[in-house]
Amino acid sequence: MNVAVVKPTPERALGELFATARDRLPGSGIVSEVREAAFAEFAKRGLPNRRVEEWKYTDLRALLREVAPLAAAPDQAALAKAATAVAALDVIDAYKLVLVDGVFAPKLSDVSALEAGVRLNTLSEVLEDRDNKVRGDLLLTNATSDVMVSLNAAMATDGFVLNVDDNVALKKPIHIVHVATQTGTAAFTRSLLRVGKGAQATLVESFAAAAGAQTYQVHDAVVVWVGDDAQVQHVRLVEDSHDASNVSTAIVTLGAKTQFNSFNLTSGSVLSRYQGFLRFGGEHANATINGVNLLKDRQHGDTTLVLDHAVPHCDSREVFRAVVDDRAHSVFQGRINVHPDAQKTDARMMTRALLLSDEAEADNKPELEIFADDVQCGHGATTGALDESLLFYLRARGLSEKEAQALLIQAFVGEAMESIADEQLRELAIATAERWLAARG
Amino acid sequence: MSALLEVKNLQVRVEDREILHGLSLTVNKGEVHAIMGPNGSGKSTLSHVIAGKPGYEVTGGEILFKGEDLLEMSPDERAAKGVFLAFQYPVEIPGVATMTFLRTALNAQRKARGETELSTPDFLKKVREVAASLNIPQDMLRRGVNVGFSGGEKKRNEVLQMALFQPSLCILDEMDSGLDIDALRIAADGVNALRSSDRAMVVITHYQRLLNYIVPDYVHVMSKGRVVKSGGKELALELEESGYAQFEEQAA
Numbered sequence: 001m002n003v004a005v006v007k008p009t010p011e012r013a014l015g016e017l018f019a020t021a022r023d024r025l026p027g028s029g030i031v032s033e034v035r036e037a038a039f040a041e042f043a044k045r046g047l048p049n050r051r052v053e054e055w056k057y058t059d060l061r062a063l064l065r066e067v068a069p070l071a072a073a074p075d076q077a078a079l080a081k082a083a084t085a086v087a088a089l090d091v092i093d094a095y096k097l098v099l100v101d102g103v104f105a106p107k108l109s110d111v112s113a114l115e116a117g118v119r120l121n122t123l124s125e126v127l128e129d130r131d132n133k134v135r136g137d138l139l140l141t142n143a144t145s146d147v148m149v150s151l152n153a154a155m156a157t158d159g160f161v162l163n164v165d166d167n168v169a170l171k172k173p174i175h176i177v178h179v180a181t182q183t184g185t186a187a188f189t190r191s192l193l194r195v196g197k198g199a200q201a202t203l204v205e206s207f208a209a210a211a212g213a214q215t216y217q218v219h220d221a222v223v224v225w226v227g228d229d230a231q232v233q234h235v236r237l238v239e240d241s242h243d244a245s246n247v248s249t250a251i252v253t254l255g256a257k258t259q260f261n262s263f264n265l266t267s268g269s270v271l272s273r274y275q276g277f278l279r280f281g282g283e284h285a286n287a288t289i290n291g292v293n294l295l296k297d298r299q300h301g302d303t304t305l306v307l308d309h310a311v312p313h314c315d316s317r318e319v320f321r322a323v324v325d326d327r328a329h330s331v332f333q334g335r336i337n338v339h340p341d342a343q344k345t346d347a348r349m350m351t352r353a354l355l356l357s358d359e360a361e362a363d364n365k366p367e368l369e370i371f372a373d374d375v376q377c378g379h380g381a382t383t384g385a386l387d388e389s390l391l392f393y394l395r396a397r398g399l400s401e402k403e404a405q406a407l408l409i410q411a412f413v414g415e416a417m418e419s420i421a422d423e424q425l426r427e428l429a430i431a432t433a434e435r436w437l438a439a440r441g
Numbered sequence: 442m443s444a445l446l447e448v449k450n451l452q453v454r455v456e457d458r459e460i461l462h463g464l465s466l467t468v469n470k471g472e473v474h475a476i477m478g479p480n481g482s483g484k485s486t487l488s489h490v491i492a493g494k495p496g497y498e499v500t501g502g503e504i505l506f507k508g509e510d511l512l513e514m515s516p517d518e519r520a521a522k523g524v525f526l527a528f529q530y531p532v533e534i535p536g537v538a539t540m541t542f543l544r545t546a547l548n549a550q551r552k553a554r555g556e557t558e559l560s561t562p563d564f565l566k567k568v569r570e571v572a573a574s575l576n577i578p579q580d581m582l583r584r585g586v587n588v589g590f591s592g593g594e595k596k597r598n599e600v601l602q603m604a605l606f607q608p609s610l611c612i613l614d615e616m617d618s619g620l621d622i623d624a625l626r627i628a629a630d631g632v633n634a635l636r637s638s639d640r641a642m643v644v645i646t647h648y649q650r651l652l653n654y655i656v657p658d659y660v661h662v663m664s665k666g667r668v669v670k671s672g673g674k675e676l677a678l679e680l681e682e683s684g685y686a687q688f689e690e691q692a693a
Contacts, residue, residue, distance in 0.1 A: 388495070393532045396492050397542075397602065398520035398550035407545060411536025411585075 014043050021070040027127030030136035039154035045147045057331040057363045058302040063271050064245055068217045071101040071185035078181040081210040083108055085179050090428050094175035102157040102187030117168030123159035123190055143251045143277045152221045155188035166196035173202035181210040186217035197227035203234050209241035218246040228255035235425045237432055240268035247273045256282025263420050264291040265429055266301045267436045273302040280314040290319045290416040294436040295328035302331035309342040318349040321416045323409050324360035335367040338375050345375040353383040354412055406437040443508050445470050445641050446610055452501035453490055460486045462666040471638040475652055476645045478663035479685040484645045488614045492526035493519050521553035525608035527599040529615040534586035542586045571604045575631045593624030600631035611642045617651040629654030649681040664688040
């Protein structure tokens with residue numbers, strides 16, 4: 001047993017992180033090579049700090065300090081705790097796929113119930129499949145060189161590889177549930193969803209903690225390809241424990257005439273970063289990417305979206321709302337790249353922050369880079385407090401201060417939730433926001 | 442029998458300026474009082490202070506409501522006790538459906554009074570009845586509170602709330618402002634339907650016109666932060682003839 005009292009330097013901790021995890025990471029051969037290269041990239045650059053422009057408001061070196069050691073595979077006790085946490089989630093009619101501490105938990109999942117037209121594999125089984133010559137590609141992306149995505153590729157233990165066949169319309173959402181049961185460890189997960197041409201699918205992702213799980217880290221990535229004429233809804237709910245960290249990435253590629261509708265709600269985690277990279281790869285596609293941050297105490301929540309309008313005739317809409325209380329800090333960065341050929345792009349981004357205390361902070365960074373000349377791009381950002389005249393009107397009608405605030409906050413975030421087409425998922429988002437408001441007292 | 446509302450020698454400041462310089466007013470159950478006066482006489486300030494709007498500093502005097510110190514209560518406590526201010530300019534609240542607002546407010550008041558919350562069917566039935574009597578279409582109730590409402594619709598929405606909450610004191614702040622004669626008549630009819638021996642009303646207005654529709658028992662003339670003359674309903678007609686100028690000199 002090592003009894004050294006010297007705190008390891010971040011660099012040393014980094015090396016140990018991969019060395020000790022290596023034996024547990026699924027995949028050999030090409031997969032190992034991809035992991036080695038990805039980790040080398042991470043080791044070279046380290047956790048992003050404020051001098052990295054994309055991370056300037058979320059300095060992981062200061063806020064996360066170091067990447068926690070890989071979580072152990074869940075034992076029976078952990079699975080039992082996770083089952084309780086899953087049962088406590090809001091009930092939605094969906095195919096539930098549960099990852100406990102980064103490992104697929106079949107007994108907590110609805111695998112057998114999956115509809116015809118959906119193929120499901122776990123990430124670990126595909127990575128272990130030596131006959132699959134392209135299995136290493138599951139850990140690669142050319143959408144971003146973000147270092148946290150490299151770390152995820154190096155360390156991913158499990159996740160799902162889902163294929164929805166062409167022209168299949170799934171009746172129920174696929175619901176990936178991430179449950180943490182441990183304290184002080186990190187789970188690394190990666191899932192891939194390929195939606196065939198003309199198909200329709202809904203992906204829900206929930207992040208939750210089992211009782212007693214504290215200061216854990218979630219490192220997740222989701223890669224989605226939407227085939228031509230397909231329709232995809234994507235809803236994320238981050239309700240991790242109040243001292244956990246969650247660094248997640250979504251990489252989305254849209255085919256022609258697709259409709260992609262995405263909504264993220266972050267109310268948990270002391271530190272969270274959700275970064276979305278969305279690329280329009282076919283004409284006449286339409287994307288709505290909305291989000292809400294509900295932050296209090298000393299929470300830091302960062303939503304960073306990068307949209308690439310690479311082809312003409314695509315529309316994008318982004319509506320983001322932040323409600324920031326106490327000493328919390330919300331970040332929204334929205335980048336829209338309109339490539340030279342992407343004429344007739346129509347891109348709009350609106351972000352609003354509501355500050356509920358004098359010490360709350362919100363940063364909005366819109367960035368538009370436009371290389372085509374016949375486009376419509378617009379963005380707006382506001383930051384302010386609740387309107388006193390509205391509060392007084394409600395209080396004069398009998399609502400307490402907290403009730404009046406809650407009603408106005410619901411209305412404020414409701415604007416970003418209107419776009420959730422599926423009613424049960426919209427209700428789920430509203431219920432999650434209500435829970436946050438109720439916890440304010 | 443103690444009065445419903447007793448305002449005694451009330452002095453109120455906004456920032457560095459004193460607006461009310463010792464105003465007194467007593468309102469009993471079943472009475473309708475009109476408060477008239479020129480712009481800037483302090484009429485709206487009085488209504489705001491009674492309802493508990495922030496930003497006013499009471500430097501002297503007191504307000505008793507049903508014998509209790511109203512100034513010690515938060516605006517929502519006052520509402521639950523039965524104080525209702527019909528706003529001169531009802532605010533628009535986008536994203537809060539009128540129905541949701543009405544139910545939340547009614548149940549908050551009931552809860553504060555220790556009463557059970559109204560069930561959804563009972564609530565809906567009650568709102569529909571009241572709305573129908575005020576010519577308020579159902580789709581208006583589904584929209585955001587006052588969002589896109591005309592001036593007349595906003596005032597009718599105030600009367601709707603009054604009818605729903607059944608307060609014991611209604612303060613109508615310039616209810617005629619921005620209304621044409623037809624809209625005024627509908628709103629006034631709604632108010633008149635709520636007149637009862639258990640309820641008092643304070644009607645604040647600049648013009649005598651409103652008092653043709655809501656006929657008061659007493660009329661008070663305010664000028665420069667004081668009540669300078671009180672009388673019966675005939676005082677309103679007198680004012681219409683002679684204007685406020687005489688009182689302004691008197692108050693100065």
